[in-house]
């Protein structure tokens with residue numbers, strides 16, 4: 001079942017596309033790694049999917065319905081969780097309060113949501129009353145991801161989860177997106193600089209370069225023969 005469908009998407013800033021003619025589908029329970037060098041247009045793509053940027057041309061649908069750009073909160077309410085590059089936490093609020101602010105979390109589901117957060121990230125358990133601004137980088141990223149997944153989203157977008165984190169923490173955290181896809185049947189689109197770690201857990205990988213898809217393949221095959229992915233990065 002296709003959850004995210006992107007066809008002929010041009011996305012960018014001030015009417016000038018930096019992503020051109022993008023076609024991409026992600027199914028329920030599938031993890032797709034969106035790879036590519038800096039400036040390729042990965043963040044722009046995620047921001048357009050979640051309605052933070054209006055599409056210049058083309059269509060983005062989630063569950064068969066177009067996402068209405070300029071209304072990100074509506075897109076969120078329809079089950080799209082976006083863990084942004086900057087983590088977008090409220091540093092003065094506690095971990096629990098940050099979780100409470102997850103888009104689309106209903107009051108009656110709060111207790112179960114906190115439980116799910118600490119089930120996925122046990123390290124958050126003893127930190128529930130700590131202010132987010134006092135957490136380590138890894139803990140902040142756990143909180144950002146936890147806030148994204150506690151509502152069992154239909155579509156999870158994760159932008160460079162591992163940015164600024166120690167490799168050992170990355171190896172611990174990245175598999176969570178696989179678990180979310182397997183256990184919640186969520187469609188996951190993950191932007192990641194650690195290509196090999198991303199290929200280890202993804203079903204498919206798409207490489208963007210200069211705003212266009214230069215490679216779209218099965219993650220297991222790309223793992224076996226990394227020459228294709230290396231070539232795609234070099235252009």
Ligand SMILES: Nc1ncnc2c1ncn2[C@@H]1O[C@H](COP(=O)(O)OP(=O)(O)O)[C@@H](O)[C@H]1O
Pocket residue numbers: 013018036037038039040041042043044045
């Ligand atoms: N707010 C912005 N205004 C204008 N150009 C931008 C803005 N943000 C990013 N860009 C440009 O869009 C291109 C793609 O950026 P981005 O999507 O952030 O790439 P990636 O996430 O793959 O590193 C880059 O050339 C970048 O300079």
Ligand SMILES: [Mg+2]
Pocket residue numbers: 042043044085159160
């Ligand atoms: Mg980026």
